[in-house]
Amino acid sequence: MADSKDLSNSSNTSSKSLGEQTSERIVELIINNDWQIGDKLPNEYELADMLSVGRSTIREAIKALVSRNVLEIRRGAGTFISQKSGVADDPLGLTFVKDKFKLSLDLLEVRFMIEPSIASIAAVKATDEEIERMSLLCDEIEELIMKNEPYLDLDVEFHTAIAKSSKNQVIGNLIPIINKSIMMSIDVTNQKIRNETIETHREVLNAIKAHDSNDAHDAMLLHLVYNRRNIRNIIEKQKNE
Secondary structure (H helix, E strand, O other), X not given: OOOHHXXXXXXXXXXXXXXXXXXXXXXXXXXXXXXXXXXXXXXXXXXXXXXXXXXXXXXXXXXXXXXXOOEEEEOOOEEEEXXXXXXXXXXXXXXXXXXXXXXXXXXXXXXXXXXXXHHHHHHHHOOHHHHHHHHHHHHHHHHHHHOOXXXXXXXXXXXXXXXXXXXXXXXXXXXXXXXXHHHHHOOOOOOOOHHHHHHHHHXXXXXXXXXXXXXXXXXXXXXXXXXXXXXXXXXXXXXXX
């Protein structure tokens, strides 16, 4: 049986269910109150009171937002705004693409279109704090490479930091999606471009530090060229085996 509060809202003419409408209203609460990633939401009782719906509707709405990676539930702690910021695990729908090498080249093609320009903008707009964060990531990546340890997660963070320093909110969310898609597909280079990664990351970083937009553009372009060359070499090697 529906909650009495839920019934009071059942006469609305919207084609969306009350749970869907409540999900949207919770998102509006997050935006209007300027709640940030990692912030804890009011508890179930408080949300029900704030939105004038029953607790069952709140539970339904929260469940839907968790499935969309907007919220996350931490057992014994409460409901929090997700670190994933509403980004699905596979937003580009690439999980079932069979040819992972072709997929990686296609994703790189997209990166060629946008990342050199992003680096160029970052060289102009990046703050000292953002550049310091890039420097720390660059150091950590280099340390992992020298130890022959996996570094892809930090590689994504490095490119994401550059994208976010462009101050373009769309680009800031787009780059990690592309990078994570490459990680999801397969590390087709088997991390064979370690030395090139160290060198080209440093060149990108140094250009951004110098606020030289042209050099930053070219350094990022070179970084992507190395990636593409190595993927193509691996594909060709596999064909000949």
